Amino acid sequence: MEEQVEKVAKAFVEHYYNIFDTNRSFLSSLYQPSSILTFEGQNIHGVDEIARKLTQLPFDQCKHLITTVDCQPSPFDGGILVFVCGSVHLLGEEHQLRFSQMFHLIPTLQGSFFVQNDIFRLNYG
Amino acid sequence: MEEQVEKVAKAFVEHYYNIFDTNRSFLSSLYQPSSILTFEGQNIHGVDEIARKLTQLPFDQCKHLITTVDCQPSPFDGGILVFVCGSVHLLGEEHQLRFSQMFHLIPTLQGSFFVQNDIFRLNYG
Numbered sequence: 001m002e003e004q005v006e007k008v009a010k011a012f013v014e015h016y017y018n019i020f021d022t023n024r025s026f027l028s029s030l031y032q033p034s035s036i037l038t039f040e041g042q043n044i045h046g047v048d049e050i051a052r053k054l055t056q057l058p059f060d061q062c063k064h065l066i067t068t069v070d071c072q073p074s075p076f077d078g079g080i081l082v083f084v085c086g087s088v089h090l091l092g093e094e095h096q097l098r099f100s101q102m103f104h105l106i107p108t109l110q111g112s113f114f115v116q117n118d119i120f121r122l123n124y125g
Numbered sequence: 126m127e128e129q130v131e132k133v134a135k136a137f138v139e140h141y142y143n144i145f146d147t148n149r150s151f152l153s154s155l156y157q158p159s160s161i162l163t164f165e166g167q168n169i170h171g172v173d174e175i176a177r178k179l180t181q182l183p184f185d186q187c188k189h190l191i192t193t194v195d196c197q198p199s200p201f202d203g204g205i206l207v208f209v210c211g212s213v214h215l216l217g218e219e220h221q222l223r224f225s226q227m228f229h230l231i232p233t234l235q236g237s238f239f240v241q242n243d244i245f246r247l248n249y250g
Contacts, residue, residue, distance in 0.1 A: 002168070034200070036197045036198075038195045038196075038197060038208070041193065041195060043127070043197075068166065068246055070163045070166060070244045070246065071163075072161045072163060072168075072242045072244065073161075074199075074201065074229065074242065075159070075201050075204070075229070075231060075241050075242075076199065076200050076201040076204075079200070079201075081227070081229060081242050081244070083163070083225075083227055083244040083246065085225065085246050085248060098248060100208075100210065100225035100246070100248065102206070102208055102227045102244075104199065104200070104206060106200060116200050117197045117199065117200075117206050119195045119197065119206070119208040119227075121193055121195065121208065121210050121225070123210060123223060123225065123248045
């Protein structure tokens with residue numbers, strides 16, 4: 001069971017940041033109306049507001065480098081908790097920004113997963 | 126509702142790291158047999174193994190400094206996701222170690238909460 005959880009988590013992480021780095025507007029397909037994003041302390045509810053937030057971030061191209069991916073089964077039936085540490089490089093900026101982020105993935109009726117909970121923080125210092 | 130979630134999350138974080146810094150062996154009271162800890166990539170299952178891991182960490186006294194606490198309601202009935210960034214200072218060490226950690230808190234029948242999921246990572250670099 002843990003192997004399956006790890007497989008989904010790793011595939012999700014690769015998929016998520018690949019979309020983020022190539023066409024952020026498609027990230028909306030990973031959220032639903034019940035989703036919550038907490039981005040640098042700001043709470044954003046629902047797929048529409050989350051999509052707006054992510055597409056309006058004040059930079060264009062970026063590239064995520066993932067350092068670690070941890071995951072656990074959630075007690076919510078079939079859910080998966082994913083915990084990511086990495087860095088993001090903004091085009092034209094010299095330094096990379098370190099971040100950590102967690103996702104709570106919930107199975108869809110179609111056999112896929114959506115992001116119910118998403119918490120993102122830059123790690124300064 | 127969000128105010129209540131935030132209140133529980135902040136109280137939990139204060140409680141958890143206070144116990145960690147004063148008497149780590151009491152941390153076992155916050156976990157249950159179903160709990161999972163992923164500590165620096167190592168999966169540890171159940172309150173007994175988790176308590177053993179936490180009490181046998183290779184340092185004695187430490188002091189956590191919390192930088193940010195984010196939280197969201199979990200889709201698991203009454204559950205709360207807590208996301209912490211901070212640093213830990215080990216007694217006798219010059220430098221602080223930055224970390225991030227997530228908890229999934231689940232309500233108990235007694236009206237309290239226990240830690241079902243716990244993922245911890247040091248943030249190097």
